[in-house]
Amino acid sequence: MTGRRSSQLRVAEELARRGRLSAAVAACYEALAIDDRDPFVHALLGHLMLEGDFYDEAIEASTRSIELDPGCSPAYLALGLAYDRRGGMWDQSVLVWHELAEVVPDLVTAHVQLGEAFAAAGFEQEAVDSWRRALELDPKHSRAQYNLAIAALKREGMSTALPTIRKAGELDPSQDELFFALLGLPAARIEFDAAQVKPERGARLAAAGMLLRREDFFAASDLVGLLLGENPADADALALAAYAYLKQEAANEAMACALRALTYSADLPMALYTLGVVYSRFPGLARHAARVFIALAKAAPQHSLTHVLLAESLLGLQRYGQAKQAYRAAVRLDPACVRARFGLAAVRLTEGAYAEAQWEIRRAAYYDTRRQGTFWSLYDAYAGEADA
Amino acid sequence: MRVNVEAAERSNRVASDDVALLYEAFVSQDPAAAIQVVERVRSSGVPQQLLFDVLYVPAMSLLGSAWAEGAIDEVVFTQASVVAEQIGSFVMPPVARADTGVSVVIGTMHRDRHSVMKDIVASALKEAGYRVNDLGVDVRAPDFLERLDETGSRIVIACAEMLATARAVAGVRDLLAAENRDDVVLLVCGGPFAADPGLARAIGANGVVASAESALKLLARVREELLGEGAA
Numbered sequence: 001m002t003g004r005r006s007s008q009l010r011v012a013e014e015l016a017r018r019g020r021l022s023a024a025v026a027a028c029y030e031a032l033a034i035d036d037r038d039p040f041v042h043a044l045l046g047h048l049m050l051e052g053d054f055y056d057e058a059i060e061a062s063t064r065s066i067e068l069d070p071g072c073s074p075a076y077l078a079l080g081l082a083y084d085r086r087g088g089m090w091d092q093s094v095l096v097w098h099e100l101a102e103v104v105p106d107l108v109t110a111h112v113q114l115g116e117a118f119a120a121a122g123f124e125q126e127a128v129d130s131w132r133r134a135l136e137l138d139p140k141h142s143r144a145q146y147n148l149a150i151a152a153l154k155r156e157g158m159s160t161a162l163p164t165i166r167k168a169g170e171l172d173p174s175q176d177e178l179f180f181a182l183l184g185l186p187a188a189r190i191e192f193d194a195a196q197v198k199p200e201r202g203a204r205l206a207a208a209g210m211l212l213r214r215e216d217f218f219a220a221s222d223l224v225g226l227l228l229g230e231n232p233a234d235a236d237a238l239a240l241a242a243y244a245y246l247k248q249e250a251a252n253e254a255m256a257c258a259l260r261a262l263t264y265s266a267d268l269p270m271a272l273y274t275l276g277v278v279y280s281r282f283p284g285l286a287r288h289a290a291r292v293f294i295a296l297a298k299a300a301p302q303h304s305l306t307h308v309l310l311a312e313s314l315l316g317l318q319r320y321g322q323a324k325q326a327y328r329a330a331v332r333l334d335p336a337c338v339r340a341r342f343g344l345a346a347v348r349l350t351e352g353a354y355a356e357a358q359w360e361i362r363r364a365a366y367y368d369t370r371r372q373g374t375f376w377s378l379y380d381a382y383a384g385e386a387d388a
Numbered sequence: 389m390r391v392n393v394e395a396a397e398r399s400n401r402v403a404s405d406d407v408a409l410l411y412e413a414f415v416s417q418d419p420a421a422a423i424q425v426v427e428r429v430r431s432s433g434v435p436q437q438l439l440f441d442v443l444y445v446p447a448m449s450l451l452g453s454a455w456a457e458g459a460i461d462e463v464v465f466t467q468a469s470v471v472a473e474q475i476g477s478f479v480m481p482p483v484a485r486a487d488t489g490v491s492v493v494i495g496t497m498h499r500d501r502h503s504v505m506k507d508i509v510a511s512a513l514k515e516a517g518y519r520v521n522d523l524g525v526d527v528r529a530p531d532f533l534e535r536l537d538e539t540g541s542r543i544v545i546a547c548a549e550m551l552a553t554a555r556a557v558a559g560v561r562d563l564l565a566a567e568n569r570d571d572v573v574l575l576v577c578g579g580p581f582a583a584d585p586g587l588a589r590a591i592g593a594n595g596v597v598a599s600a601e602s603a604l605k606l607l608a609r610v611r612e613e614l615l616g617e618g619a620a
Contacts, residue, residue, distance in 0.1 A: 157511020232457040252469035260452030284480035320601040350600035
């Protein structure tokens with residue numbers, strides 16, 4: 001490993017982090033003109049080429065980086081992703097993800113990607129083992145769960161796969177974020193003092209929502225209690241109470257509050273969401289869950305996850321064609337929706353469309369790994385080791 | 389149809405008294421009383437699949453209302469919810485679909501080890517109430533016939549994902565004809581049949597299973613048109 005990074009490389013890094021890809025590439029070539037044996041530069045160049053969809057160039061640069069330093073973890077990531085996205089190079093891909101899992105043993109993404117490479121190459125049991133290893137490292141890793149659901153679908157059909165898809169969905173933080181989006185909370189988290197909330201309905205609702213997002217259930221319950229004390233027929237407050245109970249695994253209390261909220265406001269999205277999630281936990285209520293999620297998708301069609309929830313309830317009713325339409329609506333709204341991509345892959349498998357299913361999984365993997373910013377976390381850790 | 393209408397009418401007549409009694413049983417933490425209410429409503433003619441909607445849901449809504457109005461405190465609300473959970477199984481719609489009584493023999497052709505589509509279709513059919521006899525992969529034509537004889541089934545789904553094994557399904561049809569089993573419905577499933585619709589006709593298949601959902605539709609049609617209800 002080289003000790004110090006050149007100033008040209010630091011310029012390239014800064015440009016890359018800001019998303020100025022072509023300028024970053026130019027800076028990388030300047031850095032290479034000074035020292036063409038710097039693994040950092042080649043790794044960064046590999047990442048930039050990958051971002052620009054130049055897979056062969058990404059493979060070349062990343063391979064060179066690994067040749068210069070077999071411990072260069074970000075280069076393995078870029079190389080593995082380049083192989084995966086180029087397609088048809090599953091044997092190389094398996095080797096690279098295996099190497100990365102050895103270089104950074106606690107990197108969950110490496111095990112998940114290794115599993116996906118194994119699955120694409122037809123090594124189903126090895127794939128399952130890799131995803132299980134990923135879940136040992138991070139039991140809440142939703143993508144590993146989605147992959148296991150797809151593996152279960154291939155072996156045992158939808159009735160076994162669907163509970164795993166739902167379990168993965170509940171691990172996925174985007175499902176909770178849907179509730180807060182339905183409430184109208186901004187995506188950014190705002191720090192505030194619960195004791196200083198204005199004695200107004202709107203302020204209390206928003207504050208209760210923010211407290212629920214922090215999983216501060218006691219403080220949220222106090223505010224909801226104040227709202228219901230003023231108006232026991234406040235549908236929004238009842239919906240918040242329902243969500244709070246749901247998050248505390250009190251499904252019947254959640255159902256009671258959500259049902260009451262819906263008697264006051266029949267298409268209140270927050271109450272529909274909570275009731276639908278409760279219903280979907282009971283296999284006998286699949287039809288009920290579908291009805292509720294149809295209403296939710298109509299009430300809040302702009303959120304991709306409402307369509308995903310509808311699609312999953314339709315899978316439970318064996319209405320795979322309708323589920324596909326709902327998943328497609330979700331992907332149209334948010335092409336990076338990993339849960340919708342995996343769901344679509346599941347539906348495509350029920351149609352015998354293996355290549356299309358594999359394509360959806362690859363897209364999901366691409367968006368998920370990118371969203372996590374894994375390259376930069378590996379790069380920074382590698383740079384930290386070099387600086388040390 | 390008339391039966392359904394009558395059941396719905398009876399369900400609409402579930403008295404608000406019954407709902408209130410169920411709510412009271414929840415709040416007084418009396419599961420036995422709750423079950424009595426459920427059984428009384430069921431014996432009045434309300435079908436199992438409607439009990440949840442006409443009785444349980446309104447009672448739970450009353451419970452939510454009582455908590456919101458402060459008529460019951462948090463502890464009573466929680467205890468009442470526990471009772472509601474305990475009697476949940478008495479009001480839940482049935483999970484499993486009714487047994488159709490129709491047996492289906494399914495397997496992947498000899499020299500073909502592709503199992504994914506076969507497994508997905510078999511699972512979908514089982515979930516829909518069919519009696520599925522899964523022969524696995526690499527199944528020879530006589531094995532299909534043998535299982536048909538054993539189970540009394542009249543439906544075979546032969547899966548093949550390669551052109552050579554798809555063509556070999558003709559051997560199953562020939563064997564059925566040789567054994568005078570023209571009553572058997574032969575369905576085929578797999579990529580070659582999806583790619584070439586003429587292939588299924590050429591080998592004497594009665595239909596193509598293009599997906600899990602199409603298997604359900606096709607089997608429903610076979611049940612109604614060819615076999616008659618319960619004839620398999």
